[in-house]
Amino acid sequence: MSQFSASEVERHIGQFLAARVNDDVPVDRDLFASGLVSSMFAMELVVFLEQAFALEILGEDLKRDNFRTIRSMTDLVLRLQPAETHAEA
Amino acid sequence: MPRPEPLAGARELVDRLVGDRAADWDRDALLPAGVPRELAAAGLLCAEVPAEYGGLGATSLANGAFTAHVGSRCSSLRSVMTSQGMAAWTVQRLGSRSQRAQYLPALTRGRLAAVAFSEPEAGSDLSAITATIEPDGDDVVVRGHKVWTTAARYADLIVVVGRYRSGAAAVVVPATADGVTVTPVPQPSGCRAAGHADVRLDGVRVPGSAVLGGGQPIGMLVTAALAYGRMSVAWGCVGILQACVDAAAEHARTRTQFGKVLAEHQLVGRHLANLLTARQVATLVCEHASRCWDSASPEQVIATVVAKQVSATQAAHGAATAVQVLGSAAAHDGHVVTRGYRDAKLMELIEGSTEICQLILADHVVSSARRKVTQ
Numbered sequence: 001m002s003q004f005s006a007s008e009v010e011r012h013i014g015q016f017l018a019a020r021v022n023d024d025v026p027v028d029r030d031l032f033a034s035g036l037v038s039s040m041f042a043m044e045l046v047v048f049l050e051q052a053f054a055l056e057i058l059g060e061d062l063k064r065d066n067f068r069t070i071r072s073m074t075d076l077v078l079r080l081q082p083a084e085t086h087a088e089a
Numbered sequence: 090m091p092r093p094e095p096l097a098g099a100r101e102l103v104d105r106l107v108g109d110r111a112a113d114w115d116r117d118a119l120l121p122a123g124v125p126r127e128l129a130a131a132g133l134l135c136a137e138v139p140a141e142y143g144g145l146g147a148t149s150l151a152n153g154a155f156t157a158h159v160g161s162r163c164s165s166l167r168s169v170m171t172s173q174g175m176a177a178w179t180v181q182r183l184g185s186r187s188q189r190a191q192y193l194p195a196l197t198r199g200r201l202a203a204v205a206f207s208e209p210e211a212g213s214d215l216s217a218i219t220a221t222i223e224p225d226g227d228d229v230v231v232r233g234h235k236v237w238t239t240a241a242r243y244a245d246l247i248v249v250v251g252r253y254r255s256g257a258a259a260v261v262v263p264a265t266a267d268g269v270t271v272t273p274v275p276q277p278s279g280c281r282a283a284g285h286a287d288v289r290l291d292g293v294r295v296p297g298s299a300v301l302g303g304g305q306p307i308g309m310l311v312t313a314a315l316a317y318g319r320m321s322v323a324w325g326c327v328g329i330l331q332a333c334v335d336a337a338a339e340h341a342r343t344r345t346q347f348g349k350v351l352a353e354h355q356l357v358g359r360h361l362a363n364l365l366t367a368r369q370v371a372t373l374v375c376e377h378a379s380r381c382w383d384s385a386s387p388e389q390v391i392a393t394v395v396a397k398q399v400s401a402t403q404a405a406h407g408a409a410t411a412v413q414v415l416g417s418a419a420a421h422d423g424h425v426v427t428r429g430y431r432d433a434k435l436m437e438l439i440e441g442s443t444e445i446c447q448l449i450l451a452d453h454v455v456s457s458a459r460r461k462v463t464q
Contacts, residue, residue, distance in 0.1 A: 016387075021456060038452055039308035040390055043316070048387040059185045060303040062313070063256075 003081060004053060009074045016048050017070065027070040042067050049073060055080045095145035099133050100158050103166075111163035112423030114282040118273075125169045125243055130199035134173035137317075138181070142193035149382035153324040153375055160328020161335075164432035165282035167328065169201070171321035171440075172240035172283075176202035176248045178317035179259050183302035183310070191298075192261060195246070203244040204259075204314065205235035205288050213445050215311045220251035220290065222260050228294050229253075231260055231268075235288040239439070242273045242284030249290060250311065254304035259314065261299040268293040279435030316390065318440045319397040320382070323375050326404035326436050329429040330368040333404075333411035336426050337364055340415050351414070360410045367407040371400040391453050398446035404433035 004012070010027060017025045020041075025031070031041075045067050046057055057066075057080065066076045106124050114120050128134050136152045138144025147155070152174075160167040173196060180192045196202055211217040220233025233251055241247055247262045247269070264271060274285040302310055341352035341361055351357045378396040381389035408429035412419055419426045437443045 022458065038449075038456065039306065039312040040394070040449055040453065041456060042309050043312050044387040044390045046313075047385060047389060051385040051387065059183060059188075059301070062183065062302060062305050062309065064306050064309060 004077065006074055006078060009053065009077045010070055012052055013049070013070050013073050013077075016052070020044070025070060027074075029070070030068055032064065032068055045073065049077060053077045053081055055082075094151075095147045096133075096136060096151055096155050099131075099136070099155055102131065102133070103128070103159055103162060107162045107166065111165075111425070111428070114163065114165060115423050115428050116281075118276060118281040120165060120169065120243070120282045120284070122243070124166065125173075125201055125240075126199060128166075128170070129173060129196070129201055132197040134170045134201075135177035135196050137174065138177050138193050138197050142181075142189050143197040144177075144193065145197070149320065149379035150376065153320065153327075153379045156321055156324035157328035157331060157372075157375075160325035161332040162328075163282075164325060164329060164428065164436075165280045165284075167321075167325040168280045168283035169240045169243060171318055171325065172203045172244075173201060174321050175204045175314065175318040176246065179204060179248050179314040180261070180301060182313045182316075183259060183305075188298070188301060192246075200245045201240065201243050202246040202248060203238050203240040203284075204248045204250070204318070205238040205241065206250050206311065206315075207237050208234055209236055213442055215250075216307050218250060218252065218257070218307060220249060222249070222251045222253040222258055222300060224254075224297060225294070227297050229260060229297050229300055231262055231290045231293040231295065233290050235290070237274060237285050237439075238288050239280075240284045241271050241286035241288050244271075244284075247271075247288060248301070248314075249288075250307075250314065252307075253300065253302075256304035257307035257310045258303060258305070259301040259310065260295060261301065262290065262293055262295055266293050266295065277435070279431040279433075281431075312390075315440055316393050319393045320375075320378060322436050322440045323371070323378070323393075323396040323400035326400035326433060327368065327371045327375055329404045329433050329436075330364070330371055330407045332425050333407050333429050334361075334364045334368050336419070337361060337411045337414040340418060344418070357414060360414045364407050364410055364414075367403040367410075371403045374399045391450070394441070394446050394449050394453075397440060398443060398450065401433065401436040402443055404429070405437050408433040 132145045136145040136147040140146040177196045223230045244264050248259050249262050250259050268291040270289040272287045277285050344351050374396045378392035381392045411426040412430050
């Protein structure tokens, strides 16, 4: 499985958000505080991240803080994507 | 190598189990215990559970068409199927891998489950849920009062949504645990045999490993859990419309008044045309949403709400139209279109009422329409 770099992940997420809300979203913009994201939209983000980066977001990782900014989503993706040199735990 | 079709023979099994007894089950407000049990044991009440967890691994599209078939025969049985599937989905969506491995094989091999959301003061506004899931050592203690929990009367496991830490969680509670009281809703107006019940949880102690999710905002948790239920209800409404089309066509083709069959009376013909278009519209929105699920598209989230909204309202209108076409022939409890009329109206109330779905869709319109001002 291919690994994504932080900048690739950030760009991917930024493009998805820009298309979805017809606006550019800075990487540190708080999506919840800015009213951009409802619960429905948060689920769209979950499904998008799972599909785009071929990973599963389970259990406690579904907490809202992980989806608060493009940067926090990037951190989540980097943490969850399977390491290249290790078999999956 | 082509895989065997996971739902092969499923329709025939349902037809054999339901036979011509759906009217009796509706009048009795009770399914024979063996019927949901046998379908559950075959994995058919939650057919989308992946094979690695003992499920049939059906696609959303295939399971949707199967759900519509069940709905065309008996909406009560289809409601039980919706509950089981939603419980399985909640485990899959919110649970860890070990929780999936613990609960999903049980649900595909005969155990029955319900999901408890609503409370006396938390219906459309599920953010007002007051049930609590409190950690106590290695256990949690569950307290609360749930109402209108579909299939709870038949359930071995009840997935209870409640407050947990700073947010919410769902917890899997055995129906036989100390402190659980299940009281059937007397004479529900629709899906009468679906086993709707009130559930009281008086200090029910279960292991901490039964807690699914961990403190998500309640809106997010509920949105995640309900998504499957909305798809299932939407497809069930396609089934109601199918049954209504069939019954109206048969009656209009054979009943003669004023010297000709009803179908040749233009005002009746219009009803038939409207029923056909209602079925087609509902089918297409459901197929679209299911394809979004099967391709893991983020659009599945909103397409699911569109499908539920369109399908439930079309079914409610369509069933009323079918009642009108059949007239006194259907004006008694148990008749397929009269059941459809009551069942479809209930489908406009549950899994997000028509109005709640409209609010969600309106919010989506606004959030998608933000305009860049830099051009």
